[in-house]
Amino acid sequence: MTEQGVGVVRPLPGDGLIAHVGGLLLVCDAAGAVAEELVAAVEETAATGGDGRALARRAAQVLARSMTAEPIACALAGRVGDGVAVLVSGAAQAMAAGPGGELRLDGTDALTWTDRMVRGPVSRVELRLPGAGQPFPRARYDGGVVSGVVPPVRSP
Numbered sequence: 844m845t846e847q848g849v850g851v852v853r854p855l856p857g858d859g860l861i862a863h864v865g866g867l868l869l870v871c872d873a874a875g876a877v878a879e880e881l882v883a884a885v886e887e888t889a890a891t892g893g894d895g896r897a898l899a900r901r902a903a904q905v906l907a908r909s910m911t912a913e914p915i916a917c918a919l920a921g922r923v924g925d926g927v928a929v930l931v932s933g934a935a936q937a938m939a940a941g942p943g944g945e946l947r948l949d950g951t952d953a954l955t956w957t958d959r960m961v962r963g964p965v966s967r968v969e970l971r972l973p974g975a976g977q978p979f980p981r982a983r984y985d986g987g988v989v990s991g992v993v994p995p996v997r998s999p
Contacts, residue, residue, distance in 0.1 A: 862988045865889025868900050870970045871917030876969040879979045880905040881917060882988050894922025895928030899958050906932050906956055914950060918970035925963030932956040
């Protein structure tokens, strides 16, 4: 586990933004003001000690205000007790795994977004945007906000 309590975070090659702040995770392909609002939701929720449920509620407000076009592809997750709150929108996908099996969420068929409380313990969460590749096994992302464009990395 990292100091943020979410284990090892590995970025996937692809486009979009990645945010990992205070144990809260976000991937999104939004641009401009919507991306800024989603990142602000992550940063402000973490700064006030909020959990995954608080982040999902804030992100839902941002997504609701941006519903004039196609749904934005984004996925987010954060701990709630020993479980995880997960929200996906647009073409984003999420997976949460634990001793009871896997739960997969896809925002493609939702009119707005899809969200779930995944009861714990949760051992693994994967957030994925369309076109994302596979993670490089030695890469890790310990925190902050970065562009999700990761150049291909080759093993020696």
